[in-house]
Amino acid sequence: MRLSVSLCSVAILMVLVLAAGCGAQSASPSVTIEGPYARPSPSEGGNGGAFMTIVNTGGTADRLVSGQSSASNTVELHETTEEGGVMKMRPVPGGFEIPANGRLELKPGGKHVMLIGLTAPLVAGQTIEITLDFEKSGTIKLEVPVRQ
Amino acid sequence: MRSRSSIFLLALLLLPLAACSSYRYHGIPYEPATAAPPIEGTNWNGAAFSISSLQGNVALVFFGYTSCPDICPTTLAEMRVLHEKLGARAKDVAVVFVSVDPERDTAQRLGEYVPLFNQAFYGVHIEPDSLESVKKAYGVIAEKVYYNPQDSASGYSIDHTARLYLIDKTGKLVTSYPYGSPVENIQKDVEHLLN
Numbered sequence: 001m002r003l004s005v006s007l008c009s010v011a012i013l014m015v016l017v018l019a020a021g022c023g024a025q026s027a028s029p030s031v032t033i034e035g036p037y038a039r040p041s042p043s044e045g046g047n048g049g050a051f052m053t054i055v056n057t058g059g060t061a062d063r064l065v066s067g068q069s070s071a072s073n074t075v076e077l078h079e080t081t082e083e084g085g086v087m088k089m090r091p092v093p094g095g096f097e098i099p100a101n102g103r104l105e106l107k108p109g110g111k112h113v114m115l116i117g118l119t120a121p122l123v124a125g126q127t128i129e130i131t132l133d134f135e136k137s138g139t140i141k142l143e144v145p146v147r148q
Numbered sequence: 149m150r151s152r153s154s155i156f157l158l159a160l161l162l163l164p165l166a167a168c169s170s171y172r173y174h175g176i177p178y179e180p181a182t183a184a185p186p187i188e189g190t191n192w193n194g195a196a197f198s199i200s201s202l203q204g205n206v207a208l209v210f211f212g213y214t215s216c217p218d219i220c221p222t223t224l225a226e227m228r229v230l231h232e233k234l235g236a237r238a239k240d241v242a243v244v245f246v247s248v249d250p251e252r253d254t255a256q257r258l259g260e261y262v263p264l265f266n267q268a269f270y271g272v273h274i275e276p277d278s279l280e281s282v283k284k285a286y287g288v289i290a291e292k293v294y295y296n297p298q299d300s301a302s303g304y305s306i307d308h309t310a311r312l313y314l315i316d317k318t319g320k321l322v323t324s325y326p327y328g329s330p331v332e333n334i335q336k337d338v339e340h341l342l343n
Contacts, residue, residue, distance in 0.1 A: 086310075
């Protein structure tokens with residue numbers, strides 16, 4: 001009887017330790033967005049770019065897969081790379097991975113959110129809404145200031 | 149004998165000083181500096197544009213297109229910062245944005261785009277045939293890349309050289325900078341040419 005009580009205590013303790021461990025490092029991704037901004041673009045029907053840092057404090061990776069915005073007909077994920085001084089921009093339909101306990105910087109001359117077919121010019125000082133869809137974290141709505 | 153060796157020693161000491169007197173640009177220099185190749189086209193306000201008309205000013209030339217969402221507005225925003233830093237002397241520094249997308253970038257569209265950064269900046273439309281020779285003369289690569297419609301709704305983008313070219317007051321091409329060069333470095337070179 002005494003033995004079974006102590007066994008039971010050990011089992012409870014182990015469960016508690018495991019639970020504490022899970023609390024310290026979540027197995028699911030936890031994504032937040034820092035410093036989003038969009039560049040001004042004066043042409044209705046033209047393109048614009050949005051940039052930000054995506055932070056994942058979770059223990060597993062996540063992936064930015066798509067987006068929507070009332071500021072443009074389409075939102076796509078693109079990447080600009082440099083080869084011998086020539087800038088090449090390509091769509092990345094598979095999206096961008098945000099590593100576990102890591103961050104991904106979306107910046108001019110690198111990975112970025114493309115606003116295609118602007119419904120109105122993007123003017124410095126205004127704020128636009130962009131929604132980003134992550135594979136595991138779901139949807140995140142952003143208020144994105146337009147600045148130079 | 150002694151005086152001859154003293155003169156030799158003195159000459160040896162002065163040699164590095166003479167070398168120091170030539171200014172070192174922060175970009176990749178053109179050695180020797182040669183006349184900037186002609187750029188003839190239409191400015192965003194409809195007026196005829198010629199790079200030769202800018203003699204007496206320092207000029208910074210960039211080749212880009214208005215549908216470019218990142219490199220081109222970033223460079224123009226940096227040129228705006230440069231103009232702000234130069235203060236009153238900015239009036240002697242011309243910024244020239246040459247479109248490598250003449251089909252979409254009409255003078256009107258350039259007029260919606262370039263003045264947004266600074267009213268004083270030039271936005272130059274060049275007819276496609278002439279543009280080819282300008283690109284070649286400046287060593288600019290700019291090629292249309294059509295996207296798979298399943299991957300993108302934007303039709304095409306343009307792979308393009310993102311260098312910034314610095315021209316002195318006499319119309320000579322002195323240096324060019326890669327994308328991302330610090331504005332402070334460009335400012336130092338511009339100020340050297342203004343002095």
